[in-house]
Amino acid sequence: MTNIPKPERDDNSHDSFDGITFEVVEEEHTHEGQKIRRRGIYLWPNLITTAALLAGFYSIVASMNGVYSQAIYAIFIAALLDGLDGRVARAIGAQSAFGEQFDSLSDLLAFGVAPAMLMYSWSLNDLGRIGLACCFVYTACAAFRLARFNVQIGVVDKRYFIGIASPLAAIIVVSLIWVGIDFPAIFDLQDRGIQATNAVLMLIIGILMISNIKYYSFKQMDRKRVPFAVMLPVVLILAAITYNIPVGILTVSIIYAFSGFITTFLARRHQSRIIT
Secondary structure (H helix, E strand, O other): OOOOOOOOOOOOOHHHHOOOOOOOEEEEEOOOOOEEEEEOOOHHHHHHHHHHHHHHHHHHHHHHOOOHHHHHHHHHHHHHHHHHHHHHHHHOOOOOHHHHHHHHHHHHHHHHHHHHHHHHHHOHHHHOHHHHHHHHHHHHHHHHHHHHHHHOOOOOOOOEEEOOOHHHHHHHHHHHHHHHHHOOOOOOOOOHHHHHHHHHHHHHHHHHHHOOOEEEOOHHHOOOOOOHHHHHHHHHHHHHHHHOHHHHHHHHHHHHHHHHHHHHHHHHHHHHHHHO
8 A cells, every 4th residue: 555645734824823813924925936924023113003003093082082183193193103114114124915904904094084083073073964974985085095005016106106195185184174273263163164165175185095196205215315405495395384383284285285286297298208
């Protein structure tokens, strides 16, 4: 009788998931192109992402309690942390599929749900179901934008965001609310016109997130030298923002939102020249 050799047991097989476990196992590709399975997660990038998730969660709680200033600050903190976790992951070589998915879930809460809850609690609750629907559309668009971003990684040009990024969309919403809190005489929340304007803005910002408008990502400037003269307009912009921080942030974010139309026009013009 011929003895058939038994295959060696792979400790990284699906059997390792039996029972109660909190382990994460994901496939990675080596430089030689081989697939290997690794256990565990990278600590520092995911720790920063968790802090961003906490900031988004706290913003929702603060909005529900009517503490709008703290809700605004929490979303800004989440935006700073969101920009930091990816850079830390790339700097220490700790990029992973788990980190990408975790980052997207954190972004959905901090930049999709939290700004919508803040706007609804601050201004749109008097509109009832209409205000609720507009805030939901914003959240749904943030989810669509993040899902599309995940499936298009490595496909689209890294110089551009397709649709306005969810952190930038959230900053437009919260800076608008911040300005409204500082200037209550102008933003009379009892005025149906102001409420309707805020509802329409939530829809417009949501549509910008899922649009195909191109926004410059500034990613190629991370390790690229630029002329020293570039610092002059940056200093001027920062000086203008410090004169009135909420108005300055809102103005810069709105200018960036409109810049996408110019960037898209120039990109299409350049593409048509190449084709012809």
